[in-house]
Amino acid sequence: MPIWIYVVAAVIKSAIVLLVLLTAVAYTVWLERKVVGHMQNRWGPTRVGPFGLLQPAADGIKFLFKEDLTPPHVYKPLFLAAPLIAVIFALTSIAVIPFGNAITLFGYSFPLQITDVNIGLLVILGVTSIGVYGVALAGWSSNNKYSLLGGLRASAQMVSYEISLGLSLVGVLILSGSFSLREIVDVQGGTFLGFIPRWNIFLQPVAFFCYLMAAYAETNRIPFDLPEAETELVAGYHTEYSAMKFAMFFMAEYANMITVACLATLLFLGGWHGPIGGPPIVQAILPVFWFCAKVFAFLFLYIWVRGTLPRFRYDQLMAFGWKFLLPLAMANLIVTAIVVVVK
Amino acid sequence: MISVHLILFLAFGAVCVAGAVNLLVQRHPINSALSLIAVMAALAGEYLLLGAEFVAALQVIVYAGAIMVLFVFVIMLLNAGVEDRTQGSRVAIVFGIPGMLIGSVLVAWVVLRHSGTGDVEIGALPGPPKTIGDMLFHEFLLPFEITSILILVAIMGAVVLASKPPSSPAEAPTQKVKD
Numbered sequence: 001m002p003i004w005i006y007v008v009a010a011v012i013k014s015a016i017v018l019l020v021l022l023t024a025v026a027y028t029v030w031l032e033r034k035v036v037g038h039m040q041n042r043w044g045p046t047r048v049g050p051f052g053l054l055q056p057a058a059d060g061i062k063f064l065f066k067e068d069l070t071p072p073h074v075y076k077p078l079f080l081a082a083p084l085i086a087v088i089f090a091l092t093s094i095a096v097i098p099f100g101n102a103i104t105l106f107g108y109s110f111p112l113q114i115t116d117v118n119i120g121l122l123v124i125l126g127v128t129s130i131g132v133y134g135v136a137l138a139g140w141s142s143n144n145k146y147s148l149l150g151g152l153r154a155s156a157q158m159v160s161y162e163i164s165l166g167l168s169l170v171g172v173l174i175l176s177g178s179f180s181l182r183e184i185v186d187v188q189g190g191t192f193l194g195f196i197p198r199w200n201i202f203l204q205p206v207a208f209f210c211y212l213m214a215a216y217a218e219t220n221r222i223p224f225d226l227p228e229a230e231t232e233l234v235a236g237y238h239t240e241y242s243a244m245k246f247a248m249f250f251m252a253e254y255a256n257m258i259t260v261a262c263l264a265t266l267l268f269l270g271g272w273h274g275p276i277g278g279p280p281i282v283q284a285i286l287p288v289f290w291f292c293a294k295v296f297a298f299l300f301l302y303i304w305v306r307g308t309l310p311r312f313r314y315d316q317l318m319a320f321g322w323k324f325l326l327p328l329a330m331a332n333l334i335v336t337a338i339v340v341v342v343k
Numbered sequence: 344m345i346s347v348h349l350i351l352f353l354a355f356g357a358v359c360v361a362g363a364v365n366l367l368v369q370r371h372p373i374n375s376a377l378s379l380i381a382v383m384a385a386l387a388g389e390y391l392l393l394g395a396e397f398v399a400a401l402q403v404i405v406y407a408g409a410i411m412v413l414f415v416f417v418i419m420l421l422n423a424g425v426e427d428r429t430q431g432s433r434v435a436i437v438f439g440i441p442g443m444l445i446g447s448v449l450v451a452w453v454v455l456r457h458s459g460t461g462d463v464e465i466g467a468l469p470g471p472p473k474t475i476g477d478m479l480f481h482e483f484l485l486p487f488e489i490t491s492i493l494i495l496v497a498i499m500g501a502v503v504l505a506s507k508p509p510s511s512p513a514e515a516p517t518q519k520v521k522d
Contacts, residue, residue, distance in 0.1 A: 078373070119472065122400035129408025133380070136412065140373065140419045148419065155416050159409060179472055 005108060013114050014095070021094050025254040026056035032303045039307035066243035071142075074240065078141035083241065083248035086134025090252035090259070093127040096120040097262045098182045100272045100287040112288065113182070120181040121173070124263060125166065128218065132158045134252060135220075135227065139237035150236025153314065154220060154227035160321045161217035161224075167329035168210035171336040172200050172267045185271030199270035206332040208268045213325055215260040217317070219253060221302060223309040226317060261298035269294045352392055359385040372423045376414045383407040397472040 030045065030052065037044025045052030070079065097120075098113035117123060132155055139151015173179065176187040190198045201208045217224040228236030238249045265271060274290035276283055312320070362381035369375045383406045390399035479487050 078377075117396070119396050119400050122397070122404065126400050126403035126408060129404050129412070130384075132408070132412050133415065136415055136419065137373075140415075148422075152416065152419055155412055155419075159412055159416075162409070 009110055017094055017114055024258055025251055028254045028299055030056050035303045036307045063244050063247040068243040071240050073143045075141040078137045082134050082138035083245045086252035087248040089127050089131035090255035093124045093259045096123045099291050116182055119179045121179045135237050142240040144240055146234045147237050147239045150227045150233050154237055157217055161214045164210055164325040164329045165214035165218060167333055168207045170333050171204045171207040174336050174340055181266050185266055188270040189273050197270055201268040210325055210329040219256045219260055222306040223312050226314050257302055261295045264298050265294040355385045355388040370425050372418045376418055380407050380411045395470045397475055
């Protein structure tokens, strides 16, 4: 493939993926408001467009036109940089996520992925671990006690749960023998006994549980949303932020949710594998459809949990992470390693 | 001929050195910590240029991601302010700076002339995770395990130093919470 086709393809793919991701972020917010609304016996957004479907656009316009306050006594360079750090690193990790098999256009084969690197999983872990600085620096630079406490809580919580998250992924890595997300998905093709799909969730249920818990904590979602617990910390690390800067933190949170959902789909739910049939054009689209359906299901689970569970106390959160989740993930890792070796 | 590779190498190197200098010059600890993160990230870029993608990823995850978060966390927790600037010792200026320059020139000269390492093709050295894992658990198993025991000892030392047992009931943890 000539280099210019490669570059053009990369630019087009990046533009499409970013567009889809940002739209997905906006509509995850809509979905959350709608679903939680129905769970609480209300309607959620209904006024803007049919079923409130244009609500994200209205929210966006509102964020853009709100007064953008920068309070006095904040440490300005970091106060301005923090939301940027949060949103940039949240959006970056989508670059290595594959959505489906390669498609062939004009005689060239294009993988449905912005870039296929052989350490894809590590890239995502690295990018998300840098994203912590957005929240931590926002809390510190705001020069506000609630913000500082929120930032401290967020960084302590993320560092603690990152270990369990990493360990829960190692079991999957042992089974597939690769860091490449595409190869991890390829290993999961086929079925057990003819009807159970060969997904890692059936081989690594404990790892999936650990991943689920750690992922909720990493994205600061209920029941682990201590960094922005409004009953005690006003709004946590983004107390002093307004308008678009606040919206950036919001976008970062939902983009992180989508990344986590994509990763769960790729590692545990078999990626784009699913029943395929029909005419060729349908066969080409179905894998992407299955991928999106699984991501959607995972996001729905996120919202469902939010509508169901109350918030942990902070000591409960730390005890759960260090005394229960970490040993569980380690035990799972050791058992998996022994089984693989004995086989 | 100047390749893209060389340009990238120089760019990352420049970021690295600039970050290191900024680390020393900055007066606020948080700025210094952030410069150190920039240095780590630039180093990861250099590793990537050498074809060591696994080491680069670990550099970002472990150093820039985990260790520096703890640095920043401690700075935030202590609410460390701007440091006082002293005049600096005269000895350091008269002997330290020339000494450092001579030392670094010496090291560079020895490495370039006498270490016996020639040019290496990109990708010729072990880079992929599988190769590194094989080496770590076969060839270098003993050093690897000894290093992990060393780290374990350091952790236990830190725990012992940090946990002061309450000497009298007045210093019991319940009392501490009230302060």
